[in-house]
Amino acid sequence: MKESMFCPQGERQLAAYLEGRLRSGERREYEAHMEACRLCREQVELWNELSAMRVPGPSGQFRANFEGMLARETARELQRRPRLGNWSWIAAAAVVALICGIGGYWMGSRAGQTELARLDGEMRSMRSLMAVSLLQQQSAIERLRGVNYSVGLETADDHVVDALVETLRGDSSVDVRLAAADALRKYSKRPRVRAAVADALPVQDSPLLQIALIDALAEWKEPRAVQSFEFLASRPDTDASVKQRLEAALAELRKGAPIR
């Protein structure tokens, strides 16, 4: 019969003994036990022997590589940040666009087609500015209006999409974030939208929103989502139902083409 590997007393006290956390009485008692117990004695001896294992230091590039990564990531974030002015600038631009458009329309009797096209373009631009400015309002209801307004746009320019992504990442209201997630589905053919949604997933704390994003990313078969899925799945505080959804989504994504 094979000899037992475990000593029941050791299992209770060994970790505390090795950490030096036993009280003096308990420590003496355990040391007395070790005198008689070969299993415990050998484990402690082995623990001490482990200190002989040496590790070669990292290369000279270790620190420089970290600095390079930090610089690259910072630059990447700056590139992705929406280049928006403040609200008053947007409002002023909207007014100018409107005046120019209306003026052009009334004054351009001979170049009607051109003016109409220009007016149409300016109106589109104004509607985009309107959506962006609503998304930046203090009131959550206004921001929800902004999301709905952006959904009504025939096509959203980059400013609107960036503003929706920022809303999804950082809006204080879960309702607004959920609405933004839904609105972004309309632009899922744009790779940068899919990447931004994948990046936004791990920063969400609402299980409802997490599930909405997981479902969207799985539906899009977005390979960049794998990293976010794995990160969220590894966190001990992730909701059990979210973890279940993540496992299913990861299995689906891994079934496809090689992800890495």
Next chain:
Amino acid sequence: MTALRAAIEPEYTDEEIMARVRDGETQLLGTLFERYGERLYRYCWRMNQDRQLSEDLVQEAFCRALRFRSSFRDGHRFEPWIYSILRNLQMDHWRRKKFEGEWDEAMDVPGREETASEALNARQETALLHEAMRRLPPAKRELLIMARFEEMPHERIAEVLGCEAGAARVRLHRALASLRETYQSLLEGKRDA
């Protein structure tokens, strides 16, 4: 920037610095790298015995910490957080290499020759101990490394693993018992040879 880091270092806890990184002062991640970079590297090296891989994994862990910094919550500790990111990357690496849960000869590809030649010059027992560690399943090896070399109390190990402190204590005890058994059988094999 280094001067800023030096100035901030003694004054702030890891958690305060990470909160500032989260709120936009991303350059301060360098202070946390100074505090934890080499320690995490040593942890990885003991898992893989491969310098390049260990450096890459640590860098990727900090990259993820930066990208997902908004998920760092107030009241949480930085150390278990960064260890669990690194551990996850380590597991992913093994999963990709199909190493999950068992010893594989190919595991230490770049480091093996170097380690073996070093071992020739080292005490035989130490070389066998290295070998015994390498033969342990990764889940047991990481426990021993966290407890013995990182000097983490079992409560903190439990935070990294996402389990109860009692479970971490029992698993540590069993990992040490497995190491002892493997080590003994290697010693006996040596004597018989």
